[in-house]
Amino acid sequence: MSTTPEPQIAELTRLMRELTEERQWATFHDPKSLILALVGEVGELAELFQWLPADAAIAAVEDAGRRERVSQEIADVLLYLVRLADVLDIDLMEAARTKHAASLTRFPVDEFRGVAPDKV
Amino acid sequence: MSTTPEPQIAELTRLMRELTEERQWATFHDPKSLILALVGEVGELAELFQWLPADAAIAAVEDAGRRERVSQEIADVLLYLVRLADVLDIDLMEAARTKHAASLTRFPVDEFRGVAPDKV
Amino acid sequence: MSTTPEPQIAELTRLMRELTEERQWATFHDPKSLILALVGEVGELAELFQWLPADAAIAAVEDAGRRERVSQEIADVLLYLVRLADVLDIDLMEAARTKHAASLTRFPVDEFRGVAPDKV
C-alpha cells in the first residue's frame, strides 16, 4: 500500500461502487435513474429549508437535530453525484477544477464585484 | 507549507470561498439561494439526458461535445454543494462517510441483493 | 353567481389562497420559498420512479398503493405551482396556452417528426 492517502473523491467512488456491486444494484444505476435519485435527495434538502426566513437559515442549522438531517441530505446528494460520475467515467475532481477555472475567467473581479451573475 | 496534499473537498471549498469573497458575493450565498442554484444545475443536467433511451445514455456521453457539457453540469452541482456545506459549516466528507456507513447497515447484503431499496 | 362553472385553475387558486389566509401562512409564501416547496414535491415524485425500469413505469402505477402516492405528489406539484403563479399575479392558463402555441411554431411537424427536441 502507498503511504499517500487515497484522494477523497476516489474514496467515495470506491465506497459507492462496492456498496452497489455487493448488492447487485448496478442494473438500477443507469444515468437517468441516478439523476432522479439525485433529484429526490435535493428535494429532501429543499424541504428542510423551504419555510425558514432566508436570514434565519444558518442559525436554524445550529440545532443539532436539524443539523444532522441537513448533513444527511447533503451527503446523499454528494454520494449520488459521485456514483453518477463513476458510471459515466467522468473525473469529478478534474471537472470541478476546470469549471472553477472557467468561472474565474468568465466573471472578472472588477466587473462582477457585488453583482450577482445570472448563473455561476 | 506542508508536504501533505490538501484534501480535495478542502481545496474546492477554498476555491469557492475565494471566488465568492473576491467578488463580494457572500450576500447572495444564503442557504436557500444556494439550494435554488443547485436545483438550477441539476435541472441542466437532467435536460442533457431527458430524451435519451435509458440504455443508450452511457454511450451517448462518449460523444465529446455532450461529455463536455455533462462534465460541466456535474461540476456545477458539486461546486454549489461544496459552497452550501461551507456556509453551513458542515464537514461534507465526514457527512458522506457517515451516510455511507449507515447505508451498509440499513441495506444488509443478504436482504437487498438485486432488490432496489425504496431509497438509499 | 353565474351559472358558468368556475374555471379549474381559478378554483385551485382560490382553494390554495383560502388555505393560506386562514392559517396566516402568507408570510411563508414568498416566491423562493414556494419554489423550494415545489422542488421538494418534485423530489418525492422522482423517488417513486427512480429505480423502476423505464418501460415498466406505467404498469407499476397500476398498483393501487403506488397510484395513490403518485397522484398525491403530482397534485402537490400542481398546487404549489398554482400558488406560486397567484403570488406572482401570473395567469397560469394563459401562460400555458401561449407556451403551447409557441411550441407549435418552434417545432414544425415535418422537421421534428420522431426527432426529440433538445427541449420542449
Add this chain to the structure above:
Amino acid sequence: MSTTPEPQIAELTRLMRELTEERQWATFHDPKSLILALVGEVGELAELFQWLPADAAIAAVEDAGRRERVSQEIADVLLYLVRLADVLDIDLMEAARTKHAASLTRFPVDEFRGVAPDKV
C-alpha cells in the same frame, strides 16, 4: 359540439397529446423522461429567482422581460405535469382537489395559525 366549455386541464391535456402525436414523440414520453423534463423546467424557474433577495422577488417580476421568462417557465412546468398525468392516466384535477381536502384536515386552523407545516 357541446356549449359547455372544455375544462382547462382537459384542454391542456388534449393540446399536449396532439403536439406529441403529430410529432411522433410518444416514444420519448415515458414517465421517467417526463419527470426529468419537469426537473429541467423547475431548474430554469429556480435560476430566475436564485440571487434575488427573498423580499424583492415579487417586485422583480414586475419587470416585463423577467415576467415573460417566469411565465414561460411556469407554463413549461404545468405542461409537462399535465402530460405526465395523461401518460399515467391520472385525473390531475381530481387529485388536486383530493390533496387540498386532505390538507384542510391535516392542518387544523387553530393548530397551524402562523405555524409553518414541515410540509404541506
